[in-house]
Amino acid sequence: MDSWRSALVNHNETDIWMRGYEIGALMKRASFPAVVFLLHRGELPTPGEEKLLNAILIASADHNSGAPSVATARLVASGNRQSLSAAVGAGMLAIGNEHGGAGEQCMEMIGRVAKAARDEGISIEQAAINAVAAARASGKRLPGFGHRRHTTDPRVAVMFDMAREVGVAGDGVATITAIEQALAAAVKALPTNVDGALAALLYDMGFPPSAGKLLFMVGRVAGLTAEVAEEHAREKPMRIKFPVVYDGVPPRELP
Amino acid sequence: MDSWRSALVNHNETDIWMRGYEIGALMKRASFPAVVFLLHRGELPTPGEEKLLNAILIASADHNSGAPSVATARLVASGNRQSLSAAVGAGMLAIGNEHGGAGEQCMEMIGRVAKAARDEGISIEQAAINAVAAARASGKRLPGFGHRRHTTDPRVAVMFDMAREVGVAGDGVATITAIEQALAAAVKALPTNVDGALAALLYDMGFPPSAGKLLFMVGRVAGLTAEVAEEHAREKPMRIKFPVVYDGVPPRELP
Amino acid sequence: MDSWRSALVNHNETDIWMRGYEIGALMKRASFPAVVFLLHRGELPTPGEEKLLNAILIASADHNSGAPSVATARLVASGNRQSLSAAVGAGMLAIGNEHGGAGEQCMEMIGRVAKAARDEGISIEQAAINAVAAARASGKRLPGFGHRRHTTDPRVAVMFDMAREVGVAGDGVATITAIEQALAAAVKALPTNVDGALAALLYDMGFPPSAGKLLFMVGRVAGLTAEVAEEHAREKPMRIKFPVVYDGVPPRELP
Amino acid sequence: MDSWRSALVNHNETDIWMRGYEIGALMKRASFPAVVFLLHRGELPTPGEEKLLNAILIASADHNSGAPSVATARLVASGNRQSLSAAVGAGMLAIGNEHGGAGEQCMEMIGRVAKAARDEGISIEQAAINAVAAARASGKRLPGFGHRRHTTDPRVAVMFDMAREVGVAGDGVATITAIEQALAAAVKALPTNVDGALAALLYDMGFPPSAGKLLFMVGRVAGLTAEVAEEHAREKPMRIKFPVVYDGVPPRELP
Known part of the structure; x- marks a missing residue:
């Protein structure tokens, strides 16, 4: 080998x-x-980058069992008490483009819009307007905006302020902000969510898009481990019952 | 529900x-x-506890692909390039009593020895000698000593020194040190490994035994994510081939 | 290497x-x-063993989302649409002693009781009465009896009848039946559940206890894959929301 | 909820x-x-479909530790002996487009080529020639051909013969065969592999592309469970060591 x-x-x-x-x-x-x-x-990292990454990890750490990753970890802990790593590992698996991982797609979007601005010699604001128009024309949803729980996500402003304060904010923050404004003008006000803010900061620190998922995982494991510990400490195994409504064929005889 | x-x-x-x-x-x-x-x-945490937990997380972060958790993450990344979380999650699953998780059992052992000292009104040193004798009599291996790669694990002395420096070192550090000495006297010199040191510090900070596994996971995800990123960046899918020697029955006809 | x-x-x-x-x-x-x-x-296998194993795999295939393994697979499919294997693999992880895996412990229990009968020269019935008395004295629950959903599990009688019909039923079926009767006499009627029946049949076919978990997994993957396919086909990502009640400390200021 | x-x-x-x-x-x-x-x-299923699916599950069951899914399961079993499901679940996670899951992409390819033949009123042979030419022009590799271990995969002819024998072979088998011939004429002889054959049969039975991955998993779990059982029975924990060559920066001082 x-x-x-x-x-x-x-x-x-x-x-x-x-x-x-x-x-x-x-x-x-x-x-x-x-x-x-x-x-x-x-x-x-520079001291500024270290401060930002620290904040990103804390922002990603936990959001309670409303998040699929957290709910998954607790559910596995409910059926398998022998392996703490099975519960934490299962929680990780729920992280994908739809949950916790939109940062990756968002970093790719930022990269495309920033590149279009450079290549076409237009402003980032104009490139953002073009990107929103193109997304509307093709019926696609832009990643990084809106949250099913928050009207304003408290983590976003903190991240942007900190990025400006430590001098890291660059094309990433500018692009996501421009897209948010273009969206508000063309469609409706959909504030940048935590995936979008995290993506902008990681972009400005020079991380590749995959970091949008991977660093979220580094933060989230803090919450997953604590949630699994709480499940073991406070709850009985097999406590979780889902109300399933069967809507398939009625009873029938085998041929 | x-x-x-x-x-x-x-x-x-x-x-x-x-x-x-x-x-x-x-x-x-x-x-x-x-x-x-x-x-x-x-x-x-207190500033001392924060410093110790920071050091524990760094000590757990990575140890290269010689560790099953790291090798597993890279292997899954080799067969499944669609999901970063599948690779990182799989790496987590390799963490158990045998790899990365001996800290849990070690914290239980420390708790038992420290309790025996209190209950029986004997010194921790004597309780450690008794525990080593009992383990030898029953043919059991005590967790937290020896490492297949290191004669001296460079992380151990740093952890113990730091625990003493910040005033956290207590029964945990005393007990693991006493067991190491009792082992050397009764069997052979087997230095405390990183699981044992981590267990002693977490015990002295008041964590329950499960933290011996869970906090190792929090640290290890830093390495798992970086190793998966390196695998994607540097290697082709399906690169990993194992040399399997078949030693079963020879070809035969179906009855 | x-x-x-x-x-x-x-x-x-x-x-x-x-x-x-x-x-x-x-x-x-x-x-x-x-x-x-x-x-x-x-x-x-012999034709009888093949028939029994076929029935065991079907009996294990699916029990709807009330089962942690199924709910976990659907939950992961809800957050991570990129990897079918992440959803199915996560469902596997929920299988442990508490869910789907009690067959392993049950096979160990059968082995202990059958051995006690042989070693002590007593009947299986008497060994079962002794085991129930010992479990009561130590406050332990015997695995393989009772089900949170079924008063009578429809899979159990089918398995026992089939095992007798094909001539495989031996000490395993006799022991689990004797324990059920001893439990009913000493405590209350708690019918053998599917884990117990599966354990008895696997024991009588000569499988080791770990097969009580492993063969359940082989059957369950049929359901996990179908449930994940149904989730992708019928449901939107992130559809699953859990009602979490926070019962921790109220808002407070950082020191 | x-x-x-x-x-x-x-x-x-x-x-x-x-x-x-x-x-x-x-x-x-x-x-x-x-x-x-x-x-x-x-x-x-019809009797013919049942026979084919049975053969597909057997063909997918195991291919020894050269396969990432099998190696992963054994590696996790080596570090985590507490949870059989962690090892089997981890093995599942290694299944993706690159390993065990190419059937999904292959079913999509078959669907595209068969549709092109219908839509353009051309023969499947001509549509296959066009698809190969398009793939060459764009530098893409067509899924379902070639195997790193086999010059001729013994499972392929059995599947095709059986599909013809039971009368299920249709556009799927015709399309994959036509693409194999077009590839041989335009590039080089690359025989259909097991993913390609499985895809053709599932297509002809009317399964959606995701079945190309999901049904492979159903078969593979037979092997994963047996390999994990063998690992537990025959090998010590932590036996697996990888020879890692470090090629990063040399030792240096912290700033």
Whole structure:
């Protein structure tokens, strides 16, 4: 079998290095969000980037069992008490484009709109107007706007303010803001949601689109583990019953 | 269906609270490890506890594909490129008592030895000697000692030093150290491994044993996400081939 | 890296053998339940065993979303539409001792009671009475009896009748029946449930206890895949909302 | 919370019906493959369809640890011995477009080519030639051809012969055969693989493309469960070590 290769972690009998830094030094002097950044990007973050990534992880941590990832983790904990990792891992699986992962598509959208502005020599505002018009014409929904629970998502303004404050806000924040305004003008007011804000910040820090899903997962595992612990501590197994209405064929005889 | 109940997260149309704290305030002023502590324990950590939990999460983050969790995540990424969460979630599933989760059993062992010392009015050192003798008599292996890769695990001394420095080290650190010494005297030198050190620190911070697994998962997701991103970026699907030797019955005819 | 070894499947550039039988011959002349038996046991089943295993797989296939495994699969399908395997795999994870997996513990219980009868030279009936008394004394619940949905589980009598009809019924069926009667005499009428019946039949066919979980999974995947297909076909993503009641601390200021 | 609705399974306190048929009747008189068909399609299969689906499930059951799904299940079993379902579920997660799931894309391709033939009033052979030319022009690989292990996949001819024998072979088999010939003429001989054959048969039986993945999973779980059982029975935990070559930055000091 061929060896696997990796540029992330190296170790020998007495040492471990992450991206070249000795793990003990990181444990003593770096923050966990800085190590997340280091593992994904190869270099430590600036203080501003570290602050933003810390905020993103907290914003993603938990939103209660209304979220499919949280509900899934609790449901698995209800049927399988032998494996904590089965419950947490199952919660992860519920993360996709529809839940927790729209950040990935949103980063791709931001990239396309920002590129169109550059390529066509137009403003980001105009490129956003064009993108909204194109989406309407093709009947597509733009990712990153609206939330089924919040009229205003409290995490969004905090993220944008922080990105401006630390000087990271760039084309990402500008583009998502321009799309929000173009949407409001052409369709209706649909505020940027947490996926959209997270996508704008990750874009401005130079992450690839997949980070829109992967870093959400890093944050969310904080909540999933705590929810599973609460389920074990407070609830009996098999407590969860769903009201299913059968609407198929009536009883019949085998041929 | 009965409502679910939870003391972790509350929200309305414009606000989210974690354990009572408004999420925007946490994003601006708390660290992610502090929020992990908050979600699991209900209160924010002291500065010393925050420093320790931060170090624990970094220590757990990654150890390369020699670890089943990391290898699993990369293997799933190799066969299923549609879902990042499937790869990360699968990596989680490899965490059990045998990999990444010995901390849970180790916390239970620490609890038993510390309790025996209190109940029997003997020193922790004597209780440790008794526990080692009992384990030898029943042929059981004590969790938290030895590592298949490291003669000395570089993460262990850092954790113990830090726990003493911030004044958190208590019965947990004392017990694991006493067991290590009793093992060396009665059997052979088997240094405390990262599971054992993590268990001692979590015990001294008042976490329940399940945290030995759950908080390892919170740290490990940093590495799993980065390893999956590296697999997607650098490797082709289906690259991984295992050399399987068949040792079953030879070809035969159906009856 | 050491080679892996396996006695299950062998292949070369033009052939595949399962337990020594050429796959084309199996596809043409064997039934899928017979191949499940072959893979697990090394030999093809007798016609009676094949009939029983076929019935066990059908009995395990689906029980609607009231079952955690089914509800989990649908919930993951609701948040992650990119990966069918994530939804089906998550459904699997909900299978544990509490749901779908009690057959494993039940087979261990049957084994203990049958062994006690042999070792102590008493009847299975007496060994069952002793086991019920011991369980009551220690406050333990015996696995395999009672169902939260059914007063009489329609699958149980079919399994027992079939096992007698094909001549497979032995100590397993005798033991579970004796325990049911001892329970009714000492505590209350708690009919054998599908886990208990499945366990008795697998025991009488010579399967190890883990088969009580593993073969349930083989059957259940039929339902999980159909339920996920129905979710994709009939429902919108993110349709599932849980009514969560927050009962934690009220809003408070960060220190 | 709104009720869930389903046309698959109904039950009351004493009965269970699958698609209207009483479960005891199915257990006694139907085969497991027929119940798989029933759950997915709403009606029982014809004898020919039942024979084909039985063969498809056997063909998908196992291919040894060279397959990512099997290797994943064994790897998770190596780190997490507490949960059989975690190992089997993880194996499922490795199934995607790249492994075990190409049948889905292949069914979509067959549908497009067959539709083009109808819409344009040309032969399936000509539509296949056009599809191969279009794929070459756009640099895309057509799914369902070639195998990294087999020059001739022994399962393919058996499936095609059986489909013709039972009278199910239609546009699906004709289209995949025509594409294989067009590929051989325009590029090189790349024989239809098991995903392609399975896709042709499922297409001719009227299944939707998602069945190309979902029914492979139903078959594969037979192998995953047997491989996990073998891993537990024959191997020690943590036996699997990967040879990782680190090719990242050398050791360096923290700033």
